[in-house]
Amino acid sequence: MSANANGRSERFDVIIVGAGPAGSAAALLCARAGLKVLLIERGEYPGAKNVSGAVFYGSAIVDALIPNWWEQAPVERHVCRRDLVLMSPTTAVSLDFRSAAPGYVAPPYNAFTILRPKFDRWFAAQAEAAGAFLLTSTVVDDLLWEGSRVVGVKVRRDEGEVRGDVVIACDGVNSWLARKAGLQRELETHELALGVKEVIGLDEAVIRQRFHLNGEEGMALEYLGAVTEEVHGGAFLYTNKTSLSLGVIAQLSSLVEHKKRPYDLLETFKAHPAVAPLVRGGTLREYSAHLIPEAGWKMIPDLYTDGMMVAGDAAGFCLSTGIYIEGINYAMQSGLAAAEVAIDACRRRDFSRSVLRLYLDALRRRNVLTDFQAYRHAPSFVNGERLQNLYPELAALASEALFRVDGNRKQKLLPLYWRSLRKVGGKPSHVLRDLYQVTRAYLW
Amino acid sequence: MVITTHDEKIRTARFKVDDRPHIVVDGEKCRSCAVQSCVTVCPANLFVPLDDGSVLFNYEQCFECGACYFVCAEEGAIHWTYPRGGYGVTFRES
Ligand SMILES: Cc1cc2nc3c(=O)[nH]c(=O)nc-3n(C[C@H](O)[C@H](O)[C@H](O)COP(=O)(O)OP(=O)(O)OC[C@H]3O[C@@H](n4cnc5c(N)ncnc54)[C@H](O)[C@@H]3O)c2cc1C
Numbered sequence: 001m002s003a004n005a006n007g008r009s010e011r012f013d014v015i016i017v018g019a020g021p022a023g024s025a026a027a028l029l030c031a032r033a034g035l036k037v038l039l040i041e042r043g044e045y046p047g048a049k050n051v052s053g054a055v056f057y058g059s060a061i062v063d064a065l066i067p068n069w070w071e072q073a074p075v076e077r078h079v080c081r082r083d084l085v086l087m088s089p090t091t092a093v094s095l096d097f098r099s100a101a102p103g104y105v106a107p108p109y110n111a112f113t114i115l116r117p118k119f120d121r122w123f124a125a126q127a128e129a130a131g132a133f134l135l136t137s138t139v140v141d142d143l144l145w146e147g148s149r150v151v152g153v154k155v156r157r158d159e160g161e162v163r164g165d166v167v168i169a170c171d172g173v174n175s176w177l178a179r180k181a182g183l184q185r186e187l188e189t190h191e192l193a194l195g196v197k198e199v200i201g202l203d204e205a206v207i208r209q210r211f212h213l214n215g216e217e218g219m220a221l222e223y224l225g226a227v228t229e230e231v232h233g234g235a236f237l238y239t240n241k242t243s244l245s246l247g248v249i250a251q252l253s254s255l256v257e258h259k260k261r262p263y264d265l266l267e268t269f270k271a272h273p274a275v276a277p278l279v280r281g282g283t284l285r286e287y288s289a290h291l292i293p294e295a296g297w298k299m300i301p302d303l304y305t306d307g308m309m310v311a312g313d314a315a316g317f318c319l320s321t322g323i324y325i326e327g328i329n330y331a332m333q334s335g336l337a338a339a340e341v342a343i344d345a346c347r348r349r350d351f352s353r354s355v356l357r358l359y360l361d362a363l364r365r366r367n368v369l370t371d372f373q374a375y376r377h378a379p380s381f382v383n384g385e386r387l388q389n390l391y392p393e394l395a396a397l398a399s400e401a402l403f404r405v406d407g408n409r410k411q412k413l414l415p416l417y418w419r420s421l422r423k424v425g426g427k428p429s430h431v432l433r434d435l436y437q438v439t440r441a442y443l444w
Numbered sequence: 445m446v447i448t449t450h451d452e453k454i455r456t457a458r459f460k461v462d463d464r465p466h467i468v469v470d471g472e473k474c475r476s477c478a479v480q481s482c483v484t485v486c487p488a489n490l491f492v493p494l495d496d497g498s499v500l501f502n503y504e505q506c507f508e509c510g511a512c513y514f515v516c517a518e519e520g521a522i523h524w525t526y527p528r529g530g531y532g533v534t535f536r537e538s
Pocket residue numbers: 017018019020021022023040041042043046047049050051052053054055056057138139140141170171172173176195196197247249289290291292311312313314317318325326327328329331526
């Protein structure tokens with residue numbers, strides 16, 4: 001299909017940069033509306049450069065486009081068990097969730113574990129089947145301008161200019177296009193987290209037995225506390241069909257501050273007494289790393305300019321509520337919102353800001369801007385060390401003391417927590433302030 | 445326990461190495477950099493501090509994550525781009 005994008009003469013209605021979930025969702029919708037769509041991806045195939053945990057929460061979004069999509073897509077397991085695990089270096093306490101309610105053990109499923117190189121490839125193929133041209137192994141280096149209007153992209157190839165009426169930048173967290181368009185500023189290291197991850201192969205029967213799962217049921221575990229030592233962050237472990245995905249997510253500025261190497265934290269995590277038995281006997285299949293935009297509302301750029309919109313991680317639409325990450329679903333929703341506006345603009349033959357500003361309304365209709373606004377207080381607090389490190393560790397320490405029966409006088413709970421709080425270096429005044437912040441961030 | 449060394453980790457990813465580096469580090473600028481944050485954060489451990497205060501960098505097994513670009517505080521020390529299309533890292537499982 002590369003021939004279609006080679007010459008200067010070739011012109012597209014919509015050019016989408018990046019075949020991740022945002023880009024492929026946008027391409028699918030635009031192509032279905034009959035537009036001439038070019039989807040450009042720098043990887044050898046869509047997903048080749050992409051890393052997530054991953055639990056995919058956007059099942060209903062894809063279902064609206066491709067009914068019963070999970071029957072044909074490369075999904076791993078549907079999630080019906082979740083654990084939130086709070087850790088000290090030696091102990092773990094967890095809140096265990098298991099449900100047979102609608103969506104958890106029968107279709108339509110609520111969430112699936114997925115592997116991005118497989119899933120992204122499939123999703124981009126759906127856009128292709130709808131008529132979009134997919135151009136892989138191609139890097140977009142810059143935008144094409146006419147005055148103050150974006151009119152296409154420059155690709156790193158001979159004769160590398162492609163013109164299009166609308167450009168949708170879906171080029172991920174490190175979005176050169178959003179910066180080159182002047183829509184996004186340079187990001188700060190406290191707004192970014194680095195995820196390092198391993199996929200560990202494990203026998204299917206062992207996975208079912210070890211995690212108490214039937215058939216294709218899956219489990220997601222999220223870890224907070226001493227798991228990242230003093231670095232702000234957390235860890236995850238998800239079950240796939242014949243492997244586990246596990247990793248550590250650490251705030252970039254915090255890694256620098258504490259001079260901690262990400263892969264060392266990953267090894268500490270795997271060696272924790274609550275994690276080691278879960279991965280035992282497995283073999284490493286792949287190690288990977290990727291950045292995550294974690295500052296939510298505060299890092300959302302200007303979302304459009306003449307001839308261009310920004311979607312997905314490139315626009316900071318990745319929601320970190322402190323326990324798990326929702327990025328893929330918001331990437332898709334924002335890609336679809338941009339596509340709706342692109343379709344509208346093509347109908348009106350007007351690609352100026354005055355039309356593209358409708359993107360904001362579309363993002364609200366699809367609950368993207370509204371959700372990020374509602375959770376605008378969460379991210380900064382989440383990256384606070386007390387919530388991600390101290391309190392979880394406190395819970396683990398207090399339980400450690402609670403369950404210890406050693407013939408000494410029994411302790412009541414309050415003094416026990418009080419002593420544990422002192423032990424991990426917490427102050428009561430902080431606790432009150434944090435309580436206020438938590439309730440503000442999550443309750444109203 | 446599944447302990448893996450850094451070499452074992454890196455060996456699991458597939459790299460198609462371009463003869464032109466996509467990231468170029470100006471070791472001279474690194475001499476005046478006190479923190480050398482790139483050394484700490486790079487998940488592929490590609491930055492090696494040298495005795496003379498500069499930093500040795502090899503682009504070949506890079507995950508293209510951008511962490512070094514964002515932590516580097518020294519203006520112009522890192523020239524960062526993506527590899528040519530189809531080159532660089534290819535994930536199959538992640
Ligand atoms: C460790 C980790 C765990 C995560 N866990 C979860 C999870 O469990 N659930 C969840 O929902 N989210 C999770 N996320 C977040 C999620 O991965 C992102 O929010 C999501 O991938 C964003 O999708 P996107 O399409 O915007 O960007 P991406 O998926 O990053 O896609 C961008 C695409 O653009 C291409 N590209 C970039 N620049 C160019 C260029 N110049 N030219 C051509 N192509 C280009 C890239 O190769 C890529 O294919 C996790 C992230 C990480 C790192």
